[in-house]
Amino acid sequence: MKPKLLYFIFLTFFGFQNFSDFMKIHKEAIVIDLHNDTVQRMLNKEDISVRTKTGHIDIPRLREGGIDAAVFSVWIPPGNKSKPYFAQAKKQIDLLLNFAKKHSQQIVTAYNSEDILRISKAGKIALMLSMEGAHPVGDDLKHLDYFYERGVRSIMLTWNNSTNWATSASDETQSPAKLKHKGLTGLGKKFVKRMDELGIIIDVSHAGETTFWDVIKTSTNPIIASHSAVASICPNHRNLSDDQIKAIAASGGIIGVNFAPWFLDSEFVEKEKVIKEQNKARIDSVRSVWKGDALSREAAIARLMQKEYDKILPTLNDLVNHIEYVIKLAGVDYVGLGSDFDGISVAPKGVDDVTLYPNITKELIKRGYSKKDLGKILGGNFLRVLSEVEKRKTPN
């Protein structure tokens, strides 16, 4: 019995030692998540100031995950025509800003990189606004100024649907014949230049390849892909080719690696199709209850099918493979994390929700990354881009 007991003590001691080390490094780093869709849950009246049983993010879980700043994205589902895009975006911004005001002991709106550092130092979480799809901007350049004033610091030119002046990855690849133009129009180029002037980061996640290369030619700022993964590992129209990754790095920008299983694992979509077919009747019963928004419906289906998903989901290891691919291709200065939490119905095993962010740090340490590298990957790189774009702002 004795040697066994000694072995147990040895394991426990070194296990804890290891655990406290990676938690220490994780807590000391500025950790920033570049993209979430949590505002959609807030619109459904979910109170994320307390721990919630659904979704991936709420304040207690952000704290537990050691997140210093989270970028909350304003997004209007294309089917929702109840009000103009602009009015809906305004409503979402009001909701987020009021939420931060109401819970200012825990979460504070950040407008620049200094804010993030200050808020984190005070032991609070920084909330930064972004926009997913420039549809609320419409064709009016002045709207960019308005959204900047309200605190929006990065804008994705498209979502899966194109805007009048920029085509999306979905439209460019799935329905090219329907496109009236491809890439950035003349007006699109004006928008990109105005975003550079205002200090709004251009986010190319969801943008089509033609739009992407037009942005590279037009913008003089570092650009980001807030939530995209690597096409060489998982070919998907939403993922980035090696040339795109290198071009983002050359601009001084970063790729926030997306956690969505279908962007990480090329076999996931097929496997998911099989389990969905096998469980069609169960899924249909949930579908008929959740007639409303697609995000809530998919989340409910994922909860119902948790056992089946557990067998096919990619893992933390797969996620870190994408992070490491970007590092090996472009350098450790050009990568970050963009979970897409609350916009994805299922997440990789080991990063099931935001509380498990420290597992990423643990895995990167295991793969030999230094504390300095971790500081960059976890949030330092995004801070650099943010402050660079701020510095290059041109008055008026």
Ligand SMILES: [Zn+2]
């Ligand atoms: Zn997205």
